[in-house]
Structures are given as structure tokens and as C-alpha cells.
Amino acid sequence: MKYIFDRLRWPDGLRRLWHRMGSPRWFYETTGPWVPWLAAAAALLIGVGTVWGLAYAPPDYLQGDSFRIIYIHVPAAYLAQAGYILMAICGVVLLVWRMKLADMVMATVAPIGAAFTFLALATGSIWGKPTWGTYWIWDARITSVLILLFLYLGIMGLRRAIERPEAAGRACAILAIVGVINIPIIKYSVDWWMTLHQPATFSVTSAPAMPPIMWLPLLLNVLGFNLLFAVSVIQGTRTEVLLRERRTRWVTDLCRQERA
Amino acid sequence: MTAPLASEPSLWVLFRGQLRRDLKLAFGQPSELANPLAFFVVVITLFPLGVSPEPGVLSGMAPGVLWIAALLATLLGLEALFRRDRDDGTLEQMVLRAQPLYLPVVARMLAHWMVTGLPLTLLAPLLGGMLNLAPEARLPLMLGLALGTPVLVLLGGVGAALTVGLRTGGVLLALLVLPLFVPVLILGVSAAELASSGLDPAGPLLWLAAGASFAITAVPFAIAAALRIGVETG
Amino acid sequence: MSEPVLDISGLRCERDDRELFAGFDLHIGPAEAVQLRGPNGAGKTTLLRCIAGMHPEYEGRIELLGAPVAGERLLFVGHRPGISGLLSAADNLRWHLDLAGWRGADSVVTAALTRVGLTGYDDVPCQQLSAGQQRRVALARLALPTAEVPLWLLDEPFTALDEAGLKLVSGLMADRLAGGGAILFTTHQPAPELPGLSTRWIGAAA
Amino acid sequence: MNFDSFGEFLAMGGHGFYVWWSYLLTAVVVSWILVWPLWRRRRFFEEQRGRLRRADALGQQTEVESNAPET
Numbered sequence: 029m030k031y032i033f034d035r036l037r038w039p040d041g042l043r044r045l046w047h048r049m050g051s052p053r054w055f056y057e058t059t060g061p062w063v064p065w066l067a068a069a070a071a072l073l074i075g076v077g078t079v080w081g082l083a084y085a086p087p088d089y090l091q092g093d094s095f096r097i098i099y100i101h102v103p104a105a106y107l108a109q110a111g112y113i114l115m116a117i118c119g120v121v122l123l124v125w126r127m128k129l130a131d132m133v134m135a136t137v138a139p140i141g142a143a144f145t146f147l148a149l150a151t152g153s154i155w156g157k158p159t160w161g162t163y164w165i166w167d168a169r170i171t172s173v174l175i176l177l178f179l180y181l182g183i184m185g186l187r188r189a190i191e192r193p194e195a196a197g198r199a200c201a202i203l204a205i206v207g208v209i210n211i212p213i214i215k216y217s218v219d220w221w222m223t224l225h226q227p228a229t230f231s232v233t234s235a236p237a238m239p240p241i242m243w244l245p246l247l248l249n250v251l252g253f254n255l256l257f258a259v260s261v262i263q264g265t266r267t268e269v270l271l272r273e274r275r276t277r278w279v280t281d282l283c284r285q286e287r288a
Numbered sequence: 289m290t291a292p293l294a295s296e297p298s299l300w301v302l303f304r305g306q307l308r309r310d311l312k313l314a315f316g317q318p319s320e321l322a323n324p325l326a327f328f329v330v331v332i333t334l335f336p337l338g339v340s341p342e343p344g345v346l347s348g349m350a351p352g353v354l355w356i357a358a359l360l361a362t363l364l365g366l367e368a369l370f371r372r373d374r375d376d377g378t379l380e381q382m383v384l385r386a387q388p389l390y391l392p393v394v395a396r397m398l399a400h401w402m403v404t405g406l407p408l409t410l411l412a413p414l415l416g417g418m419l420n421l422a423p424e425a426r427l428p429l430m431l432g433l434a435l436g437t438p439v440l441v442l443l444g445g446v447g448a449a450l451t452v453g454l455r456t457g458g459v460l461l462a463l464l465v466l467p468l469f470v471p472v473l474i475l476g477v478s479a480a481e482l483a484s485s486g487l488d489p490a491g492p493l494l495w496l497a498a499g500a501s502f503a504i505t506a507v508p509f510a511i512a513a514a515l516r517i518g519v520e521t522g
Numbered sequence: 523m524s525e526p527v528l529d530i531s532g533l534r535c536e537r538d539d540r541e542l543f544a545g546f547d548l549h550i551g552p553a554e555a556v557q558l559r560g561p562n563g564a565g566k567t568t569l570l571r572c573i574a575g576m577h578p579e580y581e582g583r584i585e586l587l588g589a590p591v592a593g594e595r596l597l598f599v600g601h602r603p604g605i606s607g608l609l610s611a612a613d614n615l616r617w618h619l620d621l622a623g624w625r626g627a628d629s630v631v632t633a634a635l636t637r638v639g640l641t642g643y644d645d646v647p648c649q650q651l652s653a654g655q656q657r658r659v660a661l662a663r664l665a666l667p668t669a670e671v672p673l674w675l676l677d678e679p680f681t682a683l684d685e686a687g688l689k690l691v692s693g694l695m696a697d698r699l700a701g702g703g704a705i706l707f708t709t710h711q712p713a714p715e716l717p718g719l720s721t722r723w724i725g726a727a728a
Numbered sequence: 729m730n731f732d733s734f735g736e737f738l739a740m741g742g743h744g745f746y747v748w749w750s751y752l753l754t755a756v757v758v759s760w761i762l763v764w765p766l767w768r769r770r771r772f773f774e775e776q777r778g779r780l781r782r783a784d785a786l787g788q789q790t791e792v793e794s795n796a797p798e799t
Contacts, residue, residue, distance in 0.1 A: 078751075084730055087741060094743035097750045104754070123513070140761055147757050151750045158743050178467040185463055189454045192538075194579055195517050199450050202514050203464065206446055206507075210468050213499070217471040224478060256758065264765040270772055275539075283776035297594075297623025305620020309606075309613065316608045316647075377602025378617075384574060384593035385621040392621070520576050 050127045052269040053278055059262050066259045073252030081245035088242075094158040097151050099246055103253035105148035105169075108176055109211070111141025111257070115183070116208035119201030129265075131197035132272060134204065135187060136264035140257065142180035149173050168222035172215045179207045193272065299391055306382075306392035310399035320368070324404050325411065328361040332415050343420040350419035351429060351480035355473055358408045358433060362440045363465065365404045367458050369396075369448040370518065379452070380519040389512040397438075397445050397508065405437030422484035428493065429483075432476035435496040442507040443468045449514035472499065525588065526551050527672050527704035528573065533582035537568050543724060546582070548706075550673075554718045555695065555705040564725025566708040567601070570675045573706070574598045587672055594622065596673040603660035607649030611635055611659045614648060615666060622668040634665035638690060657682045664694045674698060676707035680714075692716060 038046075048054050081099035088095035115137050121130035152170050153163050164170075183200050190196035238246075273279045314321055335353045336346060373379035386392045412433050413426045421429065447465035454460065475496045479489040526549040534544040542565030550556050558566045571577040573584055575591055586595055605614045615631045635644060638658040648656055661679065663669060679691050692714035695705055699717055713719060731737040740747045 082747075082751075083737060086730055092743060093741035094746055096740065096747050100750060100754045136765075139764075143757050143761050147754055150753055154746050154750050154753075158746050175467045175470055178463065182460075182464040182467065185460050186450060189451070189456050189460055192520075192579070195520055198517050199514065202446070202510050202517075203450060206443070206468065206510050209506075210471070213471045214467070217474045221474045221478065256762075260761045260765065263762070263769075267765045267769040267772065270769065274772070274776065280776075280780070283773060283780060286773050286777065298625050299623060301620050301625055302623045305617055309609065309617045309620070312613060313606065313608055373606070375602070376606055377600060377604040378606050380576060380600065380602065381598070381604040381618065382621060384576070384596075384598055385618075387592070387594045387623070520571075520578060 050125070050129055052129050052132065052273055053276075055129055056266050056269045059266065063259060063262060066255050066262070070252050070255035070259055073248050073255065075252075077245045077248030077252055081249065085242050085245055086239075091159060094155060097155040099249045101148060101151040101155060102246060103250045104144045104151060105173060106250060107253055107257050108141060108145035108148045108173060111137050111144060112176065112179065112204070112211065113208055114261075115141065115200075115204040119204040122197055122201045123205075128197075128272070129269075131193075131201070132268040133261065133265050134197065134200060136261055136268050138180060138184050138187065138200075140260050140264065142177065142184060144257070145173060145177045145180055149177060166222065168219040171222070172218045175214055175218070176211065179211075183207070297387070302386060303391045303395050306386075306395035307399050310396055311402070314399060314403045321403055324361040324365045325407055327364055328357050328408055328411065329415065331357040331360060332419065335419070347420040347422060347484070350416055350421040351425065351477045351484070353419060354412055354416060354421070354429065354480075355433075355436075355477050358412070358437065359440065359466075359469055359473060361408060362404060362437065362444060363462055365400070366441075366444040366448045366465070367461055369400060369445065370452045370515065374452050374518060379515065383515055383519045389515070390508050393445075393508040393512045393515070394504075397442055397511070400445070401438050401441045405433070405441055408437060409433040421480070424486070425480045425484035427483075428489040429476075429480040431493055432479040432489075432496060435493065435500045436472045436476045438500050439472050439496075439503045440469055442503045442511070445511045446507060446514055449511045449518055452515070452518035472496070475499070527554075527587060528706065529583070529585040529588070530573070531583050533569075533572070533580060533584065535565060535568060535572055535577070535580040535582075537565065537577075537579065542568055546724070548722060550704040550706060552672075552702045552704060553699045554720070555699055555707070555716050557713045557719060557721045558706060558708045559721055559723050560725035566724060567677055569724065570598070570600070570677050570706065570708070573673075574675055595671050596675060597663070597669050597671050598675045598677075599660065599663065599679055600677045603656060604663070605648055605656065605660050607656075608647055610645045610647055611640060611651075611662070612644035614659060615662055618663050619666060619668055624668050626667065630667055634662045635659075637665040637694075638662045639686070653682050654684060654687060658687060658690075661687075661691055661694070664691070664698070669698070670701060670703070672703060674703060674705045674707070676705065678708055678710070680709050680711045688714065 078099060082096055085096070087093045115134050118130040118134040118137070121127050122134065149170065152173065156165055156167075156170070157163050160167075183203055186203055187196045187200050190199055270279055270282075332353060335349070339345065339349070370379055373382070382392055383389060409430055412429055413421075416426055416429055444461075444465045447461045447468075450464065451461050475492040479492040479496070482492070483489040528548065528550040530546065530548040533546040533548075535542045535546075546569075548556070558569065560566055568577055572580050573591060574596065575593060584591055586592070604618075605611075606617075609617075612628075612631050612635070615634060616628060619626070619631070632644065635641060638661060640655060640658055640662070643651065643655065648659055651659065664674070674695070676695075679695075680688055683691065688711070695707075695714070696716055698705060705716075713721070738744055738748075
């Protein structure tokens with residue numbers, strides 16, 4: 029893969045950018061100014077989307093007002109999967125190009141992704157109570173998300189268990205790649221299994237043809253949560269950069285400045 | 289400058305040598321060989337005692353019980369898979385010397401499957417009979433296990449390789465690999481269930497066959513990469 | 523001077539967040555042996571593992587015959603014997619031949635065991651042998667035809683050996699040097715008499 | 729506005745309990761996600777500051793460990 033990549037004709041600028049991106053210091057210094065802007069945009073989008081969704085969108089004709097949980101459940105469920113895929117991509121970058129920064133991103137994404145997975149699971153379960161009359165049902169979607177949570181916990185456990193950070197990074201990369209290949213297989217097998225056992229399950233999120241006044245706030249929240257995810261990953265990675273590079277000159281100098 | 293080897297290195301010798309060594313090691317310790325099988329039988333015995341001895345109830349849950357017991361028995365055998373080799377240094381010799389590492393890894397997993405997955409598969413119809421499994425489900429159950437246990441052993445091998453140098457191995461290993469076992473469990477159980485309700489089990493069995501061929505091709509690379517980490521420093 | 527077998531330059535290596543050595547250079551030519559000396563914890567073992575590719579936390583250049591190090595072109599004897607206690611000496615050695623894909627006959631195994639003074643112990647499980655005998659089984663790998671590789675890395679090859687064992691190992695090393703190989707080894711014992719032997723200090727006591 | 733009064737808004741057509749719990753939980757988890765790295769970062773700077781102060785007090789060279797090359 030690296031062989032193919034190295035032999036493609038990349039524009040010089042892109043190639044330089046790619047190599048510079050490998051530098052944790054570059055990441056730390058470049059992304060610093062982005063954070064307030066991203067955070068502000070995230071707050072705006074989520075604020076508008078949530079208020080709109082909670083107060084202005086009409087109730088669902090079947091589920092009434094409980095459907096308003098959708099405005100956080102869907103973004104959380106989406107980020108839960110996106111986070112795992114991001115980890116696997118970082119894993120490939122780490123294994124192929126040995127880019128330390130990819131490992132730092134991967135280490136940061138794991139707990140954040142797990143948090144969103146937990147959130148998707150919890151909101152889904154709370155939503156289940158008014159919809160199905162019980163907090164827990166072995167619905168295909170919820171079951172897959174639960175397994176996804178186990179996968180996240182496995183990666184976090186593995187990273188904690190391995191002492192050398194360098195080895196922990198590559199071990200997690202392997203596990204993330206194996207896991208990401210498995211995720212669609214798990215999802216389809218669970219879906220298929222559930223339909224085999226309880227045909228025609230009432231699916232909560234496939235309400236037919238939502239009117240724009242209902243899906244626009246959802247879109248806003250999905251975008252907003254994406255930015256929120258980006259903010260927390262960038263912040264977390266910046267901290268991770270400092271911790272791992274604590275013995276380099278530039279971090280020591282930074283600590284000195286902070287003191288003044 | 290240096291004398292060449294007697295001839296070009298032979299990949300077949302590499303594969304066969306590893307397989308022969310691992311089988312010798314396995315059969316050198318009959319108790320370790322028998323433990324996962326005994327566990328399999330004991331777990332299955334618990335279900336009629338813990339749930340219900342009613343033949344009707346048993347036959348309904350037989351495929352699931354047999355598969356979960358097989359899953360746990362596989363898991364039980366995984367922890368020691370690379371540990372002894374790591375401790376006595378043979379693992380680092382294998383990682384250093386074997387070229388490509390893929391071949392001895394496949395041989396290692398094949399040997400492990402021959403002493404765990406294969407006997408489980410052969411034993412399953414007998415225990416299925418004790419659980420009142422429908423006779424027409426016997427063959428699909430065995431086929432499912434024959435195709436599914438290699439996948440379990442391979443995926444488990446990744447977990448075992450990743451945790452080979454760790455003190456907290458056992459529980460972490462279960463957390464790492466059990467979620468990955470889910471599709472195999474579902475496909476294996478549904479093949480047996482479809483057959484026992486008189487339907488065609490070919491669908492899930494074909495999926496299992498596809499999964500097995502993919503796993504045999506791709507997963508040893510992941511195991512090899514994980515083993516390289518496992519022998520580093522320490 | 524001929525092309526070096528092992529060529530290390532500007533090597534900097536850490537372990538457990540601590541720098542062991544930096545700016546380390548070492549060149550070993552054919553038929554040369556280098557004894558690595560230094561206090562405990564100086565990084566002798568880590569250096570050997572770096573070269574063998576089993577310690578990735580390093581910066582610098584390590585080349586074997588002008589190419590990145592490949593495991594099949596060196597022979598590594600570490601603290602761990604590389605011998606399975608449940609298998610017989612012969613089975614263990616046969617496996618080491620198999621690992622290298624060696625097609626030849628099994629007679630070389632018997633020859634190697636004879637060379638290390640274990641005639642007749644072929645089929646005894648290694649764990650039933652004494653510590654010194656087990657050490658000899660591990661070192662019998664040096665007498666196999668697959669040991670004819672450009673570089674040997676030996677970590678404390680003389681521990682747990684008696685006078686005769688010591689002679690035996692230095693004899694094997696001398697043979698390899700005569701065959702044009704290069705050897706890098708560590709030891710706490712006084713170094714044996716070897717042609718082309720030099721000493722290299724590592725760590726504080728330099 | 730979809731609701732006639734604030735009370736109705738809170739009640740969410742009888743589903744208020746579920747809706748508000750979900751949003752509260754989300755608020756908690758999201759704030760944890762955002763605060764945790766900042767907290768870690770602050771703790772890191774405090775630790776480093778302590779180390780630097782100790783190094784300065786000893787009057788030694790102030791480079792903590794200067795052997796790591798610049799990246």
C-alpha cells in the first residue's frame with residue numbers, strides 16, 4: 029500500500045503537507061487557533077437545532093413528542109460508528125507510515141467514540157420505554173450498538189494493558205482494523221437474525237418521509253455534533269501531543285511560557 | 289562470503305515443520321488437550337440442570353447452547369496459545385527467522401484447530417442427541433461448526449497474539465474476541481435452527497464458508513503483525 | 523577494508539522512557555568479533571534486540587550487508603533459550619532447521635548434538651535435562667547448517683556453562699569467523715581467545 | 729412554536745420524563761468529553777511547572793532532559 033502510495037504522482041504541495049502533518053508539533057501549533065471557531069460553530073448549530081427540534085418541530089404522528097430524542101440519538105449513533113472508522117483509518121496510517129500523530133488521534137478518539145456509543149445506547153433505551161413499553165429490547169440496531177461499545181471497551185482495555193505506548197498504538201491499530209472489517213458483518217448478521225425472530229419490527233428511526241421542518245433540525249444537529257466531535261478530538265489530541273512529547277525542547281519551552 | 293544453504297529455503301518445509309512441532313507439543317500434554325473438550329461437555333450438562341430437562345424446551349435451545357459452549361471452549365484454549373512459546377523464546381525465534389511469518393502462523397492455527405475445533409465439531413452431534421436436537425439439524429450443526437470454528441480460532445488468535453505479553457491476559461482476551469465472534473454464532477445457530485424447523489440451511493452455511501475462506505486468507509496477517517509486537521522488548 | 527557486515531551509525535535508543543545511548547556507531551566486518559561490554563542496564567541486550575528488529579524505539583541507521591536487517595540473515599541467541607522444554611533436543615533443532623526452510627537430511631541434527639556433547643540425548647524432553655545441558659541444546663543451534671548466516675548476535679552465550687562448554691562455544695564462534703561471519707556478543711566472563719576480537723564499551727564506563 | 733405554554737413544553741405530551749432525561753444525559757456526557765482534555769492539559773502544565781521550578785531551585789541547567797531532539 030505504501031509502495032503504491034509512494035509511486036503515485038502527488039502534487040509537491042500535497043506531499044509536503046502529508047509529511048508535515050506527521051509532526052505532532054505542527055499539529056499542536058496549527059490547530060490551536062481553530063478550536064474557538066469550531067466550538068462556536070458547533071454551539072450555534074447545536075443550539076439552533078436543539079431548540080428547533082424541541083420546541084418548534086411538530087410531534088410525530090405515531091410517537092408524539094418522545095420522537096424528539098431523535099435529535100440527539102441519531103447524531104450520537106452516527107458518531108459512534110464514525111469514531112470507530114476514524115480509529116481504523118488512523119490505525120492504517122500508523123502501521124503503514126509509522127506516523128506518531130495518527131496514534132495520538134487514535135488514543136484520543138477511543139474514549140470519545142465510546143462516550144457517544146454509550147450515549148446512543150442510553151438515549152435509544154430511554155426512547156424505547158415510551159415506544160415499546162420497556163427500556164431494553166433486543167432490537168437489531170440497539171444490539172449492534174451494544175456490540176460496538178464492547179469493541180470500543182476492548183480497544184481501550186488493550187491500550188491500558190500495554191505499557192509501552194509505541195507497542196500499545198500498533199496493537200490497537202491491528203485490533204481496530206480487524207474490528208472495522210467486522211462491524212458491517214456484525215451489523216448485517218444481527219439485522220438478519222432479528223428479522224428471522226421478530227418479523228416486521230417497528231423501526232423508530234425510519235419514519236416515512238419526514239417533512240423538512242422535522243429533518244432540518246436533525247441535519248443541523250448532525251453537523252453540530254460533528255463539529256463538537258472534531259473540537260473534542262482536536263483538544264484531546266493536543267493534550268496527548270504534550271504528554272507524549274513532554275521531553276522535547278518545544279514542549280519544555282511552552283511550559284515555561286505558560287508559567288510566565 | 290558466507291556459505292549458501294544446502295538449497296533454496298522451502299516454504300513447504302517451513303509450514304510442515306511448524307505443524308509437526310505444534311501437534312507434537314499438543315499431544316505431548318494430553319490433559320491440556322482434553323480440558324477444553326471436558327469443559328464443553330460440562331457446560332452442556334449444566335443446561336438441562338439449570339434451565340429445564342423437558343425434551344421440548346431442550347430441543348428448542350440445543351443449537352444455541354451447543355454453539356455458545358463451543359465458543360467458550362474455544363476461548364478457554366486461546367490464552368495459552370502463544371504464551372509458552374513466548375516464555376521459552378521459541379516465539380521470538382519464529383518471528384525472527386520465518387520468512388514469511390504467514391506460513392508458520394497458519395500452521396500454528398491449523399494445529400490448534402485440529403486439537404480444539406475439530407474434536408468439538410465431531411463431539412457436537414453426540415451432545416446434540418443428549419439435548420434432543422432434531423435429527424435433521426445434526427448435519428447442519430456439524431457443518432456450521434466445521435466452517436465456524438476455524439474462524440473462531442483465527443479471530444481468537446489475533447486476541448491471543450495481542451495479549452501475549454500481558455499480565456491481565458485472560459479477561460481482556462475475552463473482551464477483545466467475544467464481540468468479534470457474534471456473526472459466527474448467529475450464522476451457526478441459525479443454520480441449525482432453520483434445519484430443525486424443516487427449512488433449507490444453505491444460506492447461513494454458505495455465508496459461513498465465505499467468512500471462513502476470507503478469515504483463513506486475511507487473519508493470519510493480523511496475527512503475524514500482532515506477534516511481532518508481542519516479541520518486542522520484554 | 524572490506525564492506526562491513528553490520529553497519530550502525532548515529533543510533534539513539536530508549537527504553538522505558540529513558541535514553542540508553544545516543545550517537546552510537548559500530549562497524550563489524552567479515553571475520554570480526556566484537557565483545558560488547560558495559561555495566562548492567564547500559565543497554566547491551568537492548569542494542570542486540572534493536573539490531574534483531576525486536577526493539578523499535580530507536581533512531582539511526584542499522585544495516586546488514588548494506589540493506590535493512592532481515593531476520594533470516596542473522597542468528598540471535600537471547601536470554602530466552604528458544605528451546606521448548608516439552609520437546610526433545612532433536613525435535614527442537616529440527617524445528618529450527620524447518621524455520622529456515624532447510625531441505626536437508628536430519629543427520630545434521632545428530633551431528634550438532636554430538637558437537638555440543640549431547641550424544642544420545644536426542645529423544646529426551648529438554649525439561650528433563652540439567653540447566654547446563656539445556657543451555658547446550660540452545661547453543662547447538664550454532665552448529666546447525668542454518669547458522670551459516672552473515673551475523674551472529676549472542677547475548678551472554680557463556681552463562682551456565684562449564685569449562686568444556688565455554689571452549690565448545692568459543693570453538694563454534696571461531697569456526698564461524700573462519701567462515702567469514704561476523705559476531706557481536708555480550709558476556710560478563712572474560713572473553714575467550716578469538717581471532718579478530720575487539721571490545722566495545724557501551725554506557726557510562728566508557 | 730409547537731407548544732401553547734411552558735408547562736406543556738416541559739410535559740412533552742406526557743413524554744417529558746424520557747425526553748428531558750435524554751437531553752440531560754447528553755449534556756453531561758458532552759461536557760465531560762469537552763472538559764476532560766482541558767483538565768488533563770491543565771494538570772500536565774501544573775506538573776511540568778513543578779518540575780521546572782524544582783530544576784531551577786536546584787540551580788542546575790534548566791533543560792529538563794535536553795537529549796530528545798527537536799521535532
